[in-house]
Amino acid sequence: MPSPADYAQFEEEYLEGLDPRKRAKALISQQLFDDIWLVLHAPGAQCVGSPQFRWWVRKMFILALPNDLDEETPTDPGSLVPAMVPLEAPDTSRQTLPVVAHDGKRLAVREQIYDVLCVAHARAEHGGRDKTMAEVKRRYTWVPKDLIALFVKYCPTCMAKRTPLRSPPPTPASNISLTSQASVLAPTTPQESPCPRSRT
Numbered sequence: 001m002p003s004p005a006d007y008a009q010f011e012e013e014y015l016e017g018l019d020p021r022k023r024a025k026a027l028i029s030q031q032l033f034d035d036i037w038l039v040l041h042a043p044g045a046q047c048v049g050s051p052q053f054r055w056w057v058r059k060m061f062i063l064a065l066p067n068d069l070d071e072e073t074p075t076d077p078g079s080l081v082p083a084m085v086p087l088e089a090p091d092t093s094r095q096t097l098p099v100v101a102h103d104g105k106r107l108a109v110r111e112q113i114y115d116v117l118c119v120a121h122a123r124a125e126h127g128g129r130d131k132t133m134a135e136v137k138r139r140y141t142w143v144p145k146d147l148i149a150l151f152v153k154y155c156p157t158c159m160a161k162r163t164p165l166r167s168p169p170p171t172p173a174s175n176i177s178l179t180s181q182a183s184v185l186a187p188t189t190p191q192e193s194p195c196p197r198s199r200t
């Protein structure tokens with residue numbers, strides 16, 4: 001798997017390649033998630049974000065109990081990434097609290113996407129982008145396809161598989177200069193964005 005440091009680097013490159021208007025909601029940070037959580041729990045509240053933000057939240061997300069989600073029950077609890085709930089929520093409430101969902105899947109928070117991708121890519125047995133994405137989508141939404149592609153691209157195991165056996169050993173991923181490969185990080189096409197821009 002790519003190291004957390006490598007991941008942080010190409011995640012940043014991914015965000016910088018996006019249209020600035022899409023960047024803010026391309027990945028849901030814990031802070032943004034907490035605001036979404038508040039809006040969904042107090043639909044009448046005027047204190048969180050702008051009216052446009054509250055409209056966007058109500059359009060995109062619902063609160064759902066984990067049992068109501070369209071997801072498989074994991075057979076290996078060790079492979080579970082902790083439920084996405086606000087940081088201040090007590091541990092004991094994590095089993096019964098509703099989760100923020102979009103399209104029947106729970107929302108992946110930016111800070112946990114690395115872990116989600118490690119689990120998904122392992123379950124895909126180092127398969128390509130599409131196989132890894134299919135594993136991600138068994139439980140989570142809001143993990144951009146292009147970010148998954150980068151994760152696979154910089155996975156050392158997958159890099160070794162792509163390298164012919166008789167050539168010299170591949171350069172360790174940590175030594176690769178991402179900035180020299182900026183061309184692969186071109187802005188994404190609008191239809192690939194998981195975050196439709198709101199009208200208002």
Ligand SMILES: [Zn+2]
Nearest residue numbers: 126155157158
């Ligand atoms: Zn791999």
